[in-house]
Amino acid sequence: MNILIYLIPIALLLGLLGLAAFAWSLKSGQYDDLEGAAQRILMDDDDVSEPEDVR
Amino acid sequence: MGQQTISDDARLHSAVEPTSSGYETLVQMNDDGLYVLSVLVSGVHCAGCIQKIESSLSQQPDIRGVRLNFSTRRLALEWEGAAEQANGYVAIIEALGYSVQPYDIDVEKSELFKEERFLLLCLGVAGFAMGNVMLLSVGLWSTTTETMGIATRDFMHWVSALIALPTILFSGRPFFRSAIKALSAGHTNMDVPISLALVLAGGMSLFETINHGEHVYFDSAVMLIFFLLIGRYLDFRARKNARSTATNLLSSLSGFANVVGSHKNSGDTSRILIRDLEEGMIVRVAAGEKFPIDGVIIDGESDIDTSLVTGETMPRTAVMGAEIFAGTLNLSAPVTIKVAAAAEDSLLADIVRLMEKAGQGQAQYVRLADRAARLYTPVVHSCAALAFIGWWIIGGLVWQDALMVSITVLIITCPCALGLAVPVVQVLATGRLMREGILVKSGDALERLSNIDTVIFDKTGTLTLGQPTLDGGYDDEALKMAASLTVYSAHPLSRALSDAYDGALHDVSNVEEISGKGLCADYNGQPIKIGSRAWCGDVDAPQSKALELWLNIAGQSPVVFRFIDHIHKDAAEVIDKFMKNGIDVVMLSGDRQAVADDIARQCGISKVYAEQTPTQKYDVLEGFKRAGHKVLMVGDGLNDAPVLAGADVSFAPGTAIDMAQNAADVVFMGGKLQPVYAAYKVATLTQKLVKQNFALAVLYNMIAVPLALAGFVTPLIAAVAMSGSSLIVIANSFRLRFSA
Numbered sequence: 001m002n003i004l005i006y007l008i009p010i011a012l013l014l015g016l017l018g019l020a021a022f023a024w025s026l027k028s029g030q031y032d033d034l035e036g037a038a039q040r041i042l043m044d045d046d047d048v049s050e051p052e053d054v055r
Numbered sequence: 056m057g058q059q060t061i062s063d064d065a066r067l068h069s070a071v072e073p074t075s076s077g078y079e080t081l082v083q084m085n086d087d088g089l090y091v092l093s094v095l096v097s098g099v100h101c102a103g104c105i106q107k108i109e110s111s112l113s114q115q116p117d118i119r120g121v122r123l124n125f126s127t128r129r130l131a132l133e134w135e136g137a138a139e140q141a142n143g144y145v146a147i148i149e150a151l152g153y154s155v156q157p158y159d160i161d162v163e164k165s166e167l168f169k170e171e172r173f174l175l176l177c178l179g180v181a182g183f184a185m186g187n188v189m190l191l192s193v194g195l196w197s198t199t200t201e202t203m204g205i206a207t208r209d210f211m212h213w214v215s216a217l218i219a220l221p222t223i224l225f226s227g228r229p230f231f232r233s234a235i236k237a238l239s240a241g242h243t244n245m246d247v248p249i250s251l252a253l254v255l256a257g258g259m260s261l262f263e264t265i266n267h268g269e270h271v272y273f274d275s276a277v278m279l280i281f282f283l284l285i286g287r288y289l290d291f292r293a294r295k296n297a298r299s300t301a302t303n304l305l306s307s308l309s310g311f312a313n314v315v316g317s318h319k320n321s322g323d324t325s326r327i328l329i330r331d332l333e334e335g336m337i338v339r340v341a342a343g344e345k346f347p348i349d350g351v352i353i354d355g356e357s358d359i360d361t362s363l364v365t366g367e368t369m370p371r372t373a374v375m376g377a378e379i380f381a382g383t384l385n386l387s388a389p390v391t392i393k394v395a396a397a398a399e400d401s402l403l404a405d406i407v408r409l410m411e412k413a414g415q416g417q418a419q420y421v422r423l424a425d426r427a428a429r430l431y432t433p434v435v436h437s438c439a440a441l442a443f444i445g446w447w448i449i450g451g452l453v454w455q456d457a458l459m460v461s462i463t464v465l466i467i468t469c470p471c472a473l474g475l476a477v478p479v480v481q482v483l484a485t486g487r488l489m490r491e492g493i494l495v496k497s498g499d500a501l502e503r504l505s506n507i508d509t510v511i512f513d514k515t516g517t518l519t520l521g522q523p524t525l526d527g528g529y530d531d532e533a534l535k536m537a538a539s540l541t542v543y544s545a546h547p548l549s550r551a552l553s554d555a556y557d558g559a560l561h562d563v564s565n566v567e568e569i570s571g572k573g574l575c576a577d578y579n580g581q582p583i584k585i586g587s588r589a590w591c592g593d594v595d596a597p598q599s600k601a602l603e604l605w606l607n608i609a610g611q612s613p614v615v616f617r618f619i620d621h622i623h624k625d626a627a628e629v630i631d632k633f634m635k636n637g638i639d640v641v642m643l644s645g646d647r648q649a650v651a652d653d654i655a656r657q658c659g660i661s662k663v664y665a666e667q668t669p670t671q672k673y674d675v676l677e678g679f680k681r682a683g684h685k686v687l688m689v690g691d692g693l694n695d696a697p698v699l700a701g702a703d704v705s706f707a708p709g710t711a712i713d714m715a716q717n718a719a720d721v722v723f724m725g726g727k728l729q730p731v732y733a734a735y736k737v738a739t740l741t742q743k744l745v746k747q748n749f750a751l752a753v754l755y756n757m758i759a760v761p762l763a764l765a766g767f768v769t770p771l772i773a774a775v776a777m778s779g780s781s782l783i784v785i786a787n788s789f790r791l792r793f794s795a
Contacts, residue, residue, distance in 0.1 A: 004207070004211075008191075012214075019180065020532070026172055026175055032124065032169075039105060041102075043102050
């Protein structure tokens with residue numbers, strides 16, 4: 001059972017990484033326009049420039 | 056489209072109709088030294104629109120960033136160079152055929168916007184915690200203490216506590232806040248028992264962990280938060296676009312006006328925000344522009360399309376001294392008006408105020424879910440109290456154990472299923488309607504729609520197409536001649552005639568539009584005229600109710616073209632269906648009594664209110680509501696907007712003006728009336744499923760509560776029962792997808 005001492009913290013750390021990624025994506029506004037994201041799939045080409053800092 | 060053509064278009068456009076100026080005042084500079092501008096773009100409805108706008112702008116040399124938010128229709132622009140370039144960019148968008156309005160940046164900072172992110176973050180944290188706690192719990196459930204050893208079990212309990220307790224404190228906040236708010240106001244809501252269950256489950260489990268106890272409920276507590284937050288988030292999304300507030304409405308006052316020299320006697324025009332206009336200012340309004348404000352004509356004469364304000368189909372002729380209302384459309388010639396009242400005193404602002412008043416009356420509606428919550432709270436609390444007292448006094452347990460039983464009752468009754476019952480069905484229903492071209496803006500609109508007993512239809516633009524079309528058959532040559540002239544005019548009848556003709560045109564010269572009369576031109580050296588009966592028609596011809604245009608070619612007898620405002624093909628059918636469901640149908644119109652009666656007869660409506668001003672329309676609605684009726688309003692004009700806002704539930708066609716679309720709960724596309732009835736059908740089905748879901752939740756409690764009361768519930772049973780009931784409710788909701 002000693003293996004749990006390593007495995008549980010590792011599992012938690014990985015989970016926390018995922019959570020941090022989610023928090024970052026939320027903060028950078030990726031959930032602000034869910035409808036638009038769904039529509040953008042249909043665009044043909046990728047020449048539209050993506051602004052880095054449009055809040 | 057290449058860059059060259061677009062900028063050419065833009066230049067041409069701005070030369071003809073300089074509507075896109077003044078935006079440089081709204082430009083700000085960001086941290087990177089780039090100019091930023093946010094504007095509202097209307098008319099965007101698909102991926103193609105996004106791409107067209109974004110790619111045309113990003114091809115401009117100075118542009119550094121373009122992003123169109125499809126949900127809010129907000130376009131964010133970043134560029135370097137000069138602030139004045141803003142006007143050029145706006146002109147490009149307008150040249151593509153979209154209308155642009157200044158964007159109120161405060162919306163982004165609003166509470167609503169923060170709330171959504173907050174809920175999502177809470178949900179994310181709860182999801183993370185649930186996954187990890189469950190991982191440990193599965194280990195705990197699948198072995199016994201004997202095989203695992205007390206030390207390992209306690210270790211796993213402590214890790215669970217480490218994850219669950221911060222999560223309860225962090226993600227439980229939406230519930231705690233609302234519970235505290237309710238309690239401090241002296242009443243309870245659904246969040247009070249939820250908060251109590253969360254706090255008690257966390258506290259008791261911590262106590263058990265410290266004392267090497269066997270059962271901890273960290274998994275239940277975290278699962279509870281996760282499921283409830285899903286319900287809360289869906290509900291929030293469904294309600295986010297609920298009735299627009301006054302700020303949203305006033306956006307129609309947020310454009311620019313061309314002011315001539317104002318008081319200082321200079322001949323220059325300047326662009327001024329409409330809301331900054333003052334009494335006495337001189338404003339020039341081009342043909343095809345909307346009057347920004349109430350005023351009096353001091354120069355020029357023109358035909359005015361008042362259909363937005365009065366609902367009348369035909370434009371009226373306005374000469375010097377005529378009163379003009381904000382929101383009406385200048386059709387034929389440029390005029391100059393003197394502002395009669397500042398923007399906040401205009402008729403438009405009056406309508407806005409009436410709508411605010413109407414919106415406040417609306418807030419009194421109590422949703423089914425809230426009514427259920429009112430019943431639920433006392434029942435659950437008395438159950439838990441009963442369990443505690445029963446086991447302690449009568450059952451003879453020590454008070455700690457009795458409290459355990461009481462807390463499990465609270466945990467197991469926690470309304471996961473109840474919290475999901477409404478939002479899941481509503482999200483599915485709005486999704487289904489969306490695919491049929493019916494846009495439901497507020498989640499509880501469907502609930503209100505299912506309860507209606509009266510439908511009020513506006514006439515122009517709702518029951519009818521809202522524009523005259525050519526009626527009957529005509530001689531090809533006459534039609535060709537007439538169309539050759541009418542293409543030069545924006546008058547509704549001219550446009551209807553041009554639309555009806557599809558082919559080569561004659562080459563006419565010296566075309567001139569004479570306001571209130573018609574058009575005249577030369578063809579092969581002969582003067583030809585098209586216009587009113589009095590001006591160029593046969594005055595002695597028999598009168599008819601239809602609208603007319605007369606074509607007069609010198610030396611020939613005049614030819615008449617008749618127009619009628621057709622009613623929707625399915626109008627009578629839809630109205631009949633509503634009546635068969637026992638729903639009263641009423642027509643409300645600003646148009647003349649005779650015209651209204653005629654349309655009503657064709658649709659099969661017996662109750663007609665004609666010649667109504669916006670205020671009178673609102674009074675009619677109030678009358679119905681006072682009599683205890685639940686009213687559905689369908690309308691499209693500015694004059695309908697207060698009624699749309701005040702009705703129990705309201706629909707606007709996609710062709711309606713922005714303000715009516717904002718005020719309505721539901722917007723339907725496709726140029727037919729049938730969606731109104733289809734939405735009603737889906738709403739009744741939705742309500743049936745919601746009630747079934749409630750019944751399922753109650754049934755679940757009837758099984759689970761006695762078990763909890765008897766003290767048989769373990770963490771495993773609690774977890775299975777809670778997730779099981781939630782899944783059943785979700786599965787039942789999905790039946791909406793499959794039923795006709």
